[in-house]
Amino acid sequence: MMQAGAGGLPTVVLRAADGSATATVHQHGATLTSWAVSGAEKEEEELLFVSPLAVFAPPKAIRGGAPICFPQFGSLGPLKAQHGFARNMEWAVDEVAGDSCSLVLCSDAATRAEWPHHFKLTMQVSLLPNGALQQSLRVLNTGDSPFEFTTALHTYFRVSDVSKASVVGLKGLSYFDNAAGSLATDDADAVTFTGEVDRAYIGAPSPLKLVDLGRGAVVMVHKEGFQDAVVWNPWEAKAAGMADLGPEHWRGFVCVEVAQARSGAVTLAPGQDWEGRLRLERDTLGES
Numbered sequence: 001m002m003q004a005g006a007g008g009l010p011t012v013v014l015r016a017a018d019g020s021a022t023a024t025v026h027q028h029g030a031t032l033t034s035w036a037v038s039g040a041e042k043e044e045e046e047l048l049f050v051s052p053l054a055v056f057a058p059p060k061a062i063r064g065g066a067p068i069c070f071p072q073f074g075s076l077g078p079l080k081a082q083h084g085f086a087r088n089m090e091w092a093v094d095e096v097a098g099d100s101c102s103l104v105l106c107s108d109a110a111t112r113a114e115w116p117h118h119f120k121l122t123m124q125v126s127l128l129p130n131g132a133l134q135q136s137l138r139v140l141n142t143g144d145s146p147f148e149f150t151t152a153l154h155t156y157f158r159v160s161d162v163s164k165a166s167v168v169g170l171k172g173l174s175y176f177d178n179a180a181g182s183l184a185t186d187d188a189d190a191v192t193f194t195g196e197v198d199r200a201y202i203g204a205p206s207p208l209k210l211v212d213l214g215r216g217a218v219v220m221v222h223k224e225g226f227q228d229a230v231v232w233n234p235w236e237a238k239a240a241g242m243a244d245l246g247p248e249h250w251r252g253f254v255c256v257e258v259a260q261a262r263s264g265a266v267t268l269a270p271g272q273d274w275e276g277r278l279r280l281e282r283d284t285l286g287e288s
């Protein structure tokens, strides 16, 4: 169902067939902006974070939800714009069923002015039984020469307080520390947050587990196709410098991003495609 969403922008609203979850996708950037799960006796619980100061004024990217980074993640590519342009563009709604939808973005003169390639992106979201959500991104080379890209689903998860959150599953991996500008190895049992964290893990396993001790909540992050994972919270000083986040709201989220980043770019020959998939499951502490 299409309806006006946050900021008055057009959105697609999905409802799971078993009534266990709803999801909202803004057409702007094909940004998934809500994933809300309803437990047997509980009220609906929102699992994604959208900044209270988010600016819903295209082409500005929405600060929160799950912006799509393409054709580059961060500065890993030829574009000047961090994270590329897909999150700044109006996507076309392709198909909407009750519990799933797909949106597409095809290259045009505006995208080719920034990146001289022909492509079709398809972003699909489906609500599965028991509140789970599946999201996929397919990249098709529609031109007659090869191109390479890096990408990510830049998901902002809502947490009670970042100091009570942790990410499990990354021990022993190498990561590029964007804050320090150097490579490091993670030897901790879990990533915890006591300051800025901006880590691009190389070759991350699946699933990863986001734990929120404050809510007793767990989100399992299953990925396919995306080789890497990024964990980010800007902490106070950086957040204060971001007008659409500000000094107060940074404690309320952790980004766990499935990515094709530091492992290397994907190269697609003409007619070839690549697909990355993400499946999110809400769990309760002690049950996973």
Ligand SMILES: O=P(O)(O)OC[C@H]1O[C@H](O)[C@H](O)[C@@H](O)[C@@H]1O
Pocket (backbone or CB within 6 Å): 074, 082, 083, 178, 198, 199, 230, 231, 232, 255
């Ligand atoms: O402010 P944005 O362009 O949305 O980027 C937000 C963040 O995205 C990723 O997580 C990067 O690793 C960070 O370095 C960056 O600060």
